[in-house]
């Protein structure tokens with residue numbers, strides 16, 4: 655049972671709501687630990703096909719790491735905190751099941767980093783993104799310097815991180831930081847679910863391999879299969895995703911292998927047969 659998260663599993667979509675609205679859902683140690691557990695649930699629960707991360711209340715997605723826990727940290731403790739955040743956010747980015755961020759307000763510091771670790775982002779019109787750590791004499795510590803640069807380009811990322819300024823929903827959309835702005839804020843979750851429902855009908859092993867190959871292009875995340883060293887199940891669907899990965903991190907080579915691996919799946923045979931028989935495919939994740 656989580657204390658700082660609310661979770662819901664409906665129609666194979668697992669929604670994780672960070673639930674500290676009085677502190678604008680700031681990520682303290684307990685939130686981080688519970689988020690880690692919830693991410694493990696995404697990997698291991700076969701009833702889950704995809705996930706949403708959002709924040710409680712109308713004001714914030716996540717307003718950052720909990721600044722009240724920063725006071726008195728040593729250099730070593732600061733580095734360990736960053737390493738812990740990196741590990742959890744990397745597991746989000748590496749998840750073979752899609753994880754969407756539904757950004758319902760402030761996504762600052764660790765909140766912006768959490769949204770960026772997700773595979774794509776939808777937001778409300780009141781969303782505000784930023785990496786204001788510089789205002790605290792800090793730098794982004796949960797992957798922000800890397801993921802913001804990868805998503806919006808070096809010049810824009812440096813300016814935003816150096817100024818600590820906030821980016822509104824329209825600018826975030828123009829920059830490619832968010833995929834969609836949902837004008838009616840009460841429709842944010844339903845729109846996010848709609849998008850994930852479309853993906854949930856696709857072949858899970860193909861979905862996992864697309865995420866894996868794109869992550870190599872982005873320099874983000876480990877591979878689903880052999881690249882993992884942390885004991886995660888190689889393929890949550892019981893297949894052999896990534897089993898033949900000896901690409902050495904070369905995305906083009908990995909794409910060739912993964913493309914080939916798809917031909918060994920039942921779902922690929924079903925997809926091609928369904929197309930030729932002019933019917934909807936029924937994918938099983940095999």
Ligand code: COA
Pocket residue numbers: 676677678680717718719720721722760762763764786787
């Ligand atoms: N860590 C800890 N507490 C936080 C927090 C954070 N990152 N962000 C907000 N809070 C807390 C506030 O301290 C306040 O708590 P209180 O009511 O007990 O005093 C509560 O959340 C509400 O925030 P408040 O600042 O009063 O709301 P606001 O509407 O005036 O301002 C923000 C909203 C987001 C602009 C402002 O809260 C802010 O700048 N937060 C920090 C953002 C940040 O620097 N993040 C990166 C951290 S590394």
